């Protein structure tokens with residue numbers, strides 16, 4: 001029933017994602033991977049006020065197809081067509097070379113559906129938080145700064161579908177800027193970073 005939380009669907013997504021990501025760690029090498037998709041769903045509920053169980057479930061499942069052996073068919077079979085479509089929209093095309101993929105995420109952001117835009121915003125928020133809370137092993141300061149600027153570009157390109165969620169991202173991003181020794185975005189035009197710096201792998 002739209003508007004009502006379907007706890008069973010959401011808990012099934014939690015169990016499914018935990019199982020699929022069970023052997024994986026986040027880029028810090030320590031944090032269980034599933035903490036991230038759970039945090040994305042929590043950001044949607046807590047800051048975005050999202051109660052739509054299919055969107056929350058898709059948030060929990062958003063990295064299963066990209067990062068595990070899960071297929072979209074499997075997601076559709078367990079969680080239905082709408083969740084499958086949302087997960088498909090936020091799954092990167094990993095046949096594309098890395099720098100092109102980073103640029104294409106910015107280019108495609110405005111075309112995402114409202115549900116996928118919400119998940120993208122919360123996903124970028126979680127990843128930006130991780131830059132200081134669980135930094136990727138081997139990422140130097142410049143790479144973390146570059147990631148933050150890229151994430152801001154992705155979010156700026158997204159349709160403004162949920163103001164509180166967007167404001168939360170900006171607050172997090174400004175705090176992380178400070179922690180990474182960067183000026184606030186208002187005083188630090190991101191044009192100081194070239195595209196190659198933003199999309200380089202190292």
Ligand code: ZN
Pocket residue numbers: 036037062063123
């Ligand atoms: Zn993610």
